[in-house]
Structures are given as structure tokens and as C-alpha cells.
Amino acid sequence: MLRRANPLDLPEILRRIRDLAEYEREPDAVETTVDDLDAALFGPDPAVFAHVVEAGGRIAGIAVWFLNFSTWTGKHGIYLEDLYVDPASRGAGYGAALLRELARICEVNGYQRIDWSVLKWNAPTIGFYDSLGAVPMDEWVGYRLSDTALKALSD
Known part of the structure; x- marks a missing residue:
């Protein structure tokens, strides 16, 4: 069953985030806690949203957006x-069901697109996205400012 996430899902959502980090070869990179997710997804003015797929009484898939x-x-x-x-x-x-739901949300709300990033070495996932008609943004290079560089720029 695909549905919007609720606060009871938070431990399983965090487990899936950790699973993803492990798959992406960054198992120690997740600093997020259940409390962080609770504040982001269900606080007084949420700016982050999540959908889940339940199968066999557990969360089998997540989309955080x-x-x-x-x-x-x-x-x-x-x-x-x-x-x-x-x-x-x-x-x-x-x-595909999770992405279809996000596409539906776009259509209902007049949103123009869905963007995301994928690691260049992740061929199975790239193949999945290609099968849906998604196109790579090869002409764009992702950048990130964080840690000491972020702090230095803010000083």
C-alpha cells in the first residue's frame, strides 16, 4: 500500500535512509535521527515530505522529497x-509507484518537474530511471558547499 508517511513510520524511514547510505557506499554518513525527521516532516511548518510503500507489514520503500x-x-x-x-x-x-505518486502530486498542484541525483556508477538505478522516460542532466555539474568551506564563507 502506497501512502503518505506518518510519525509511526519514522524509525522505518530512518532504517531505509541508512540502507540507502550503505548501498551508496557511505554507511557512516547518516547523522539524521528520528527526532530530526519528526521535526522536518511533521513539525509546525514542514518543508519536507515523505511517502512510503508498505508490504508484508513493513515499509518496503520510501520517497523523501x-x-x-x-x-x-x-x-x-x-x-x-x-x-x-x-x-x-x-x-x-x-x-515506479512512488514516482508515479510524485508525478500525480505535480499534476494536481501545477508543479513543472521532478529533479533528483543519481550516482554515476549506479547502473541498475539509471536503467530504471531511463525506463520511465527520465533524462540525465549531463550538461549540469552538481556542487555542494558544506562543513569548513560553508563555515569559512559564512564568516
Whole structure:
């Protein structure tokens, strides 16, 4: 069953985030706590959203997302931060169902697009995205400012 996440899902959502970090070869990178997720997803003014797929009484897949904005279109879009389906549940259509739900949210709200990033070495996932009609943004290079560089710039 695909549905919007609720506070009872937070431990399982965090477990899937950790699973994703392990899959992406960064198992120690997750600093997020259940309390962090609770504040972001269910606080007084949430700016982050999540959908889950339940299968066999557990969370088999997650989509964690937030709104972005295009100054060129003058419209919001969705930025998909995490899409993850546990390996035992892959091939059942859960990832496509989660993306279909985000596409539906875009259509209902007049959002123009869904953006996300994928690691260059992740061929199975790239193949999945290609099969949906998604196109790589090869001409763009992702940048990040964090840690000491972020602090130095803020001083």
C-alpha cells in the first residue's frame, strides 16, 4: 500500500535512509535521527515530505522529497532527495509507484518537474530511471558547499 508517511513510520524511514547510505557506499554518513525527521516532516511548518510503500507489514520503500522552484518557469517542482526500495522488494513496481505518486502530486498542484541525483556508477538505478522516460542532466555539474568551506564563507 502506497501512502503518505506518518510519525509511526519514522524509525522505518530512518532504517531505509541508512540502507540507502550503505548501498551508496557511505554507511557512516547518516547523522539524521528520528527526532530530526519528526521535526522536518511533521513539525509546525514542514518543508519536507515523505511517502512510503508498505508490504508484508513493513515499509518496503520510501520517497523523501521537498519543493524546489524554477525561476525560468515561475513554478515549483519536486526535488526527490531519497528514493529507496529494499532489495527484497525490488521488481514489484514500488519505485515506479512512488514516482508515479510524485508525478500525480505535480499534476494536481501545477508543479513543472521532478529533479533528483543519481550516482554515476549506479547502473541498475539509471536503467530504471531511463525506463520511465527520465533524462540525465549531463550538461549540469552538481556542487555542494558544506562543513569548513560553508563555515569559512559564512564568516
